[in-house]
Amino acid sequence: MNEEETLDQSFRDTIGTIKKDGKRNWVFPKRPSGWYYNARTWVSVFLLAFLFGMPFIELNGQPFLLFNVFERKFIIFGLFFGPYDFHIFLLSFIALVIFVILFTAIYGRVFCGWVCPQTIFMELVFRKIEYLIDGDFRDQKKLKSSPWNGKKIFKRGLKYSIFLVISYLIAHTFMAYLVGLDEVREIVSSSPSERPGGFIAMNVFTMLFFFVFSWFREQACLIVCPYGRLQGVLLDQNSLAVTYDFIRGEPRGKLKKDIVQDKGDCVDCHLCVDVCPTGIDIRNGIQMECVNCTACIDACDDVMVKIKKPKGLIRLDSLSGIQTGKRFSFSFRVGVYTTILVILVSIISILLANRTDVEVNILRTPGMLYQVQPNNKISNLYNFHVINKTFHDMNIELKVKGIKGEIKILGKKPEVKELEVYEGRFMLIVDEKDLVQVNSKVDIIVLEDGKELQTIKTSFLGKVAEE
Secondary structure (H helix, E strand, O other): OOHHHHOOOHHHHOOOOEOOOOOEOOOOOOOOOOHHHHHHHHHHHHHHHHHHHHHHOEEOOEEOEEEEOOOOEEEEOOEEEOHHHHHHHHHHHHHHHHHHHHHHHHHOOHHHHHOOHHHHHHHHHHHHHHHHHHOOHHHHHHHHHOOOOHHHHHHHHHHHHHHHHHHHHHHHHHHHHHHOHHHHHHHHHOOOOOOHHHHHHHHHHHHHHHHHHHHHOOHHHHHHOHHHHHHHHHOOOOOOEEEEOHHHHOOOOOOOOOOOOOOOOOOOOOHHHHOOOOOOOHHHOOOOOOOOOOHHHHHHHHHHHHOOOOOOOEEEEOHHHHHHOOOOOOOHHHHHHHHHHHHHHHHHHHHHHOOOOEEEEEEEOOOOOOEEEOOOEEEEEEEEEEEEOOOOOEEEEEEEEOOOEEEEEEOOOOEEOOOOEEEEEEEEEEEHHHOOOOEEEEEEEEEEOOEEEEEEEEEEEOOOOOO
C-alpha cells in the first residue's frame, strides 16, 4: 500500500487557513514544548542577539554591517563593497540561488523552521507574548469569540501595544542596516519636517511589521513567500523533511484500556495538528505549508513516551526512508550536492580573501603612439584610475620598474578620498637609447606614503635608437 492509498489527499485542493465560505480560518496553535522547541529557542536567542547587536558594532569608525541600497554602499564584516565589486555580488547571488536549491533538495526547509526571521519573530517572540497575555490556544479561541468587554479590551490593548513597540524596534533595526545607526539617531532626534523621508520610511516599516505579526501571520509563509512554493519542485523522495511514519502509525485509532487492538501507533490525539503554526495535519504527508518547525515532533514524542511507544512516529526523515525503513543517510547524491555547496562557498571565500582595499588600473591612452620629447627622449601617455575602498584618504605615488624612465603626473598629485574613485593621466618618459625593442614591457609600482600597494604590468611603445 503506497502513501497515496493510505492517506487522504483531498486536503491538497484547498488552503487550510481559508474556510469553504472564503473567510479566514484563524490558526491558534497550542503552546509547544520539548527538546526541539528548546533548541529552536536557543537558536533564536543567538540570532536575535546578532540581529539587534550588529548595528551597534563598529570597525574603524564604520558599521560592521551596512546594506545601503540607496547610495550603493555596502559594508560586510567591516569591508566596503561598492559598484565596482558587482562581480562579487553577482557570483554571490548565483551561489546563493544554487545553494538554496541544493540545500533544500537535501535537507528540506530547515531554514524556514529554524533561521527564517518570519518564523523566529512570529513563533519565538510574538507568539510567546501572546501565550503570556491571552493564554494557550483554547483560551485564545474563547477570547476571540467572546464579546468586547473590559477583559478583552484590556488584553487586546496590552498585547497590541507590546506588538507595536516591538515592531518599532524591528523597524529601527532594519533602518540601521539600510542607512546606518547614526542616520537612524538623526531621524529619531529630528522633527518629521526636517527628515520627512526617514520619518515616513520608519513608520511604514513599523506598520508593515505590525501588520504581518499581528494579523497576516502564517499567511506570509503560505501566500507571499516563494520559497514554500518552490518546495514542490525542489523536494523529492530522498529529501529530509518533517515526516509522519504512516506505515508505523496507520491505521490510527484511540487507545482502549485492557483491549488488544490491531492498530498503528498513532492514537489520533490531534496534538500534532494543535501545535502546528500553519494549521496543517502532518499525517496527511509532506505539504507546502509545512515550515519544518518540528513542533509536531515534540508533541508526538511526548505522547509516545506516555503510552510507552518508541519515539519518532513523526521525525526528520525522507519519504523513501519511511517507505523502506532505512533512516536518512549521507548517500552518494548527498555527498555530491554537499561537495558542490562547499565548492561554491570556497569560490566566494577566495574572491573575498583576494579582494584588495585599493584597485588601480593603468592603460596606455588608446589611439596614441609615442611622443617625441627634447633631448632624444620618448614618452607614452597613460590613463589611470584608483578605487579607494578604505575609510581614509590616500596619497598615491607611481614609480616605474623594468625600464629606466621618469613618470610625470599631468595635473595635481593624486589624492584619493575615502570610498571614492580618482581618474588621472601621466606620462612615462624614457631616453631613446634605453629602448632595446619597439614594444617594451614595464611595471608601474603603486605606492601610498611609501608603502607598495600594487604592481601593474603595462607596455611602452617607442622606437629603438639607431646604431
